[in-house]
Amino acid sequence: MQMNDMVIASVDDHIIEPPTMFDQHLSAEHRKYAPRYVTGADGHAFWSWDHEDMRTYNIGLNAVVGRPKEEYGTEPMNIDQMRKGTWDSGARIDDMNASGMLTSVNFPTFCSFDGSWFWRAKDKDNAARVIAAYNDWHIDEWCAPHRGRYIPTAILPLWDVQTAIRELQRVIRKGCRSISFPSNPLNQGAPASIHDEMWEPLWALCDDEQVVLNCHIGTGQPAAFASGASPISAWITSLPMAIGTDAADLLHLTALLRYPNLKFSLSEGGIGWIPYMLERADFVYRHHGAWVRCQWGGKLPSEVFREHFLCCFIEDRFGCANYQAVGEDLIAYECDYPHSDCTWPSVAEELWENVKGLPTGVIDKITHGNVFSFFGVDPVAELGGRDNCTVSALRAKALNVDVSERSLPGKDARIIGQADRAVTCADVQVTLAERK
Numbered sequence: 105m106q107m108n109d110m111v112i113a114s115v116d117d118h119i120i121e122p123p124t125m126f127d128q129h130l131s132a133e134h135r136k137y138a139p140r141y142v143t144g145a146d147g148h149a150f151w152s153w154d155h156e157d158m159r160t161y162n163i164g165l166n167a168v169v170g171r172p173k174e175e176y177g178t179e180p181m182n183i184d185q186m187r188k189g190t191w192d193s194g195a196r197i198d199d200m201n202a203s204g205m206l207t208s209v210n211f212p213t214f215c216s217f218d219g220s221w222f223w224r225a226k227d228k229d230n231a232a233r234v235i236a237a238y239n240d241w242h243i244d245e246w247c248a249p250h251r252g253r254y255i256p257t258a259i260l261p262l263w264d265v266q267t268a269i270r271e272l273q274r275v276i277r278k279g280c281r282s283i284s285f286p287s288n289p290l291n292q293g294a295p296a297s298i299h300d301e302m303w304e305p306l307w308a309l310c311d312d313e314q315v316v317l318n319c320h321i322g323t324g325q326p327a328a329f330a331s332g333a334s335p336i337s338a339w340i341t342s343l344p345m346a347i348g349t350d351a352a353d354l355l356h357l358t359a360l361l362r363y364p365n366l367k368f369s370l371s372e373g374g375i376g377w378i379p380y381m382l383e384r385a386d387f388v389y390r391h392h393g394a395w396v397r398c399q400w401g402g403k404l405p406s407e408v409f410r411e412h413f414l415c416c417f418i419e420d421r422f423g424c425a426n427y428q429a430v431g432e433d434l435i436a437y438e439c440d441y442p443h444s445d446c447t448w449p450s451v452a453e454e455l456w457e458n459v460k461g462l463p464t465g466v467i468d469k470i471t472h473g474n475v476f477s478f479f480g481v482d483p484v485a486e487l488g489g490r491d492n493c494t495v496s497a498l499r500a501k502a503l504n505v506d507v508s509e510r511s512l513p514g515k516d517a518r519i520i521g522q523a524d525r526a527v528t529c530a531d532v533q534v535t536l537a538e539r540k
Contacts, residue, residue: 107453110459110467112205112455113206113475113476114438115369115416117209117210117440119190119213122192125245129240138237139153140154143182147182148181149182158225160214163536169441171509175511190442193250196208199441201505203439206484207255209369210242211284212238216323217284219284223293223294228261232271236274238259239274243256243258251486252487256279256282257318258271264295276313285318287353298354298357307359311363314367315367317366318369318371319368320371324349325350327343333530344374348381354413355405369413369416370414371416372416374415374417375415375430375435376417376420378429385404410434414474416435416437416438417435417437419458423435432470433477437470452499
């Protein structure tokens, strides 16, 4: 296999929501009670939920795709300062074609990756209505016009399980069998941890309908930095590994033993850590099992993990080289567009450096096959066969797409901290505070 022959699916990308997202999905009366995209007197944009006296904003590193790396930072915040593919689904398809990527799972941004910003609302009926409108926009406007190119992924009102189940049943009827779910719901404001029996009806529904629960880093164990004086690079380096704590907790979910179709996709955590974590989990079972009293249904913890989890990487040459120890059926790719880690527009080139030399069948599994199987989708069939879905075929559609770097317009591109030393965690906190 050559690079241009790959078919690429990403299980972790993100949307910067456009200001008009609620216009077609709430009545004129109900739009008065929905979040609004507002530009403040200082020229910086944010989302304001006047009905709840809440506001939030986009963190710049979430939308720096296409900018010179020297300009990465806490800006941009305004949609007009971002590449169009961050907030327009058609333009995103152009950018996917230019990078050779076929299909993608897209997480929210302004309401947090799992939608938990909405959970803080006091008016729960209105919040549930807003979440339903968000899902309708995502499914009907973002995904539906581009058959086979997106895997619709909903958010749920997880402050109440029965309310969440009703919304999940509704989006399932719309053809959506993928949700964003916090790695640790209790940390995000839900009523209980995953180990509470209150979640049982949700697990049962996800099992019956084969719904994938997507758990993104940042929705569980906090990825804390050591100190304000620590270089921000230290935090960025360790960030993906925070998923290890979430993974171990999810692995101990006893519902996995009752529901064979309960599936978790762990986003943005890499794969190189998996062999050790599973080795450790098996050791704990053998060495501590007599007193910790965890049951595994006659299996090893490592076997349970490989039956229920999908993990992904942007750059993990060690993990790919050791795919047998990781488990070739649980490895997927993530682009992370438009975040600062994404390698757009060189997605195909960077991915190829991770998988070249592996057996062709393994490359197919890692680049797309495992995703299609795990999510129960087949974009290749929807789009008329593999010849229409390869890197070369998609890039042939994007010959007129400008992939050159573009500096941030206006005065906001600036150096964080002091130019003669490393940027620290405190420097970034200061710039974020200025944006609030």
